[in-house]
């Protein structure tokens with residue numbers, strides 16, 4: 169953890185930590201994944217400037233490792249979607 173952070177706007181060095189959570193999670197841009205990660209923000213306690221944002225689970229954005237860890241689940245979702253697409257094509 170970085171210490172002695174200073175707000176570039178007002179110079180205050182009392183930096184608090186905030187959390188975007190629940191529905192405000194960050195998700196990988198690939199829509200294939202539905203799981204998100206919470207986002208932590210460093211916030212200046214004087215002027216409210218957000219110094220930085222970071223996700224709590226950065227490994228979720230590493231596509232290949234995430235795939236290996238969740239292979240079974242991802243493949244199930246993938247084939248389910250293929251089935252849905254196939255059904256839609258057959259209807260038309």
Ligand SMILES: [Zn+2]
Nearest residue numbers: 175178212215
């Ligand atoms: Zn500030």
